Amino acid sequence: MVWRSFVGTEKLRIGELAEKTNVTRRTIDYYTNLGLLKAERSTSNYRYYDYSSIERLNCIEKCKEDGMSLDEIKKEIIEKEAEEIDVLELRLKIKGLEKDVSEILAQLDKNDLKNHEYVKKNISNESLSLIQTLLLLLN
Structure with missing residues (x-):
């Protein structure tokens, strides 16, 4: 099920994001807590992710496969956002x-x-x- 936010952009629940990326919910939750992924909370406290999270999550996993630590990945993401x-x-x-x-x-x-x-x-x-x-x- 895809949730449509009040501004008209589609969002994914954590389970949907996990399914689309073959990453566990627990890993997504961990990345979110580290600040590698951003989630929007609903009034019922569900987390919803933008579709761009799919690309970001795939990038994180690729960086990990290439031997980067999560700290290095976070630094890269923060630098890219700053640029x-x-x-x-x-x-x-x-x-x-x-x-x-x-x-x-x-x-x-x-x-x-x-x-x-x-x-x-x-x-x-x-x-x-x-x-x-x-x-x-x-x-």
Whole structure:
């Protein structure tokens, strides 16, 4: 039986995850307690796992077969998650800088002295660096 959460994503109960991965419930419980797997608790205290847990569990088992300890595997997983977060934060920052540049260019297109003063006062150092880099690349 697959449980559908309130946000519309399908979840697996521990037994279903065990069946799909040929890993015991006890092992899944152990990995969850170590922080290698993440479970969502229902109001009746059942644990539900995302479908991505299948891939993660298979990866953990493969790493173990390759001789990695659970501590090494956990460190790898944490580093990978941190890298993904860093990339997401960088993308958000780039979007913010792109917005700043668009606003600045719109102000400069108006070719108004008052707008030039506004731009000078409100431009961030990061946006200024981005504009200078773009100008260097364009020349």
